[in-house]
Amino acid sequence: MGTFTNKPYGQKSALGPLAAQAKKRPFLVFGLPFLVIMVGGSFGLAQLTQTKFDHRDRRHTKVAKEEALGMDKNRRKLSLQEEYFRLQAQTDDEWDQVRISRPAGTEN
Template identity: 60%
Template sequence: MPTFSSKPYNPTPSVFNSWSSRAKRHPLLFFGMPFVLTMVGASFGLAQLTQTRYDHRDMRHRKVAKEEALGMEKNRRQFSLQEEYWRLQAQEEEEEEDWQQVRIERPPGVDQ
């Protein structure tokens, strides 16, 4: 019975073997650099994303003038409390002139 040879069977060096040997010699190059590049790239990506978020929020919550918020025109007439009082008094007097007290019928079964 033949004995097994002490050399492992490796007819041609594969790509994996060559990368594996390089990674063993230079671990920083194959593991550290991709990690650092990922962290730096992610920080720039997140900065862009958060800036877009804050720009969108500022656009929705922008400061508006008091007249704009109430939907008022800038060339409106000035409000005078005294004139408003007189206007309401005139309306009240007009309503009092047309008003009449009318008695309604009592519901059935109710005594006077």
Template identity: 40%
Template structure:
């Protein structure tokens, strides 16, 4: 069985390429050659995506309409306007002293709350 020869690997012309020089320098300066560009890409991406995200939310805001309180309550335009003073006097005109307390009917088997 034959063993490996002790000849050293001769560098070729491609060892002076940008990639080869980067691989040789990376163990000496890992943050400068790997960490800093990585953080730079993350920060630049954040600034690049900010306008795109703003456009997304602006488009969503255009779809959402602001409703008045009457529209939200489902009142149409043909409804009468409510005036607090008018409602007070209308209710005060009723005879509120002549009323009777009535108990609510209970379901079968439900306690009526009487002791």
């Protein structure tokens, strides 16, 4: 069986002064890391959201380039007022009522 090493009582470790400071000032152990995480997280999230908006803007820029190439030259401009008047001008006589055949196994 191995022997235990001899450590005299009261031997100072390398972290002894740091542990004493932490006991005197708990802000260094709890508060400072909390504030660093909160401020760092805020900057990190800001960077992520900026990346998201940049990606969205790049997508819309591609659509604008396609429009600049003239893909929709022949399209008619849509006006809600014109569509409303066009639908109002239609009469009810322009359609026919057509009976569809019923599925097999159903009654009339």
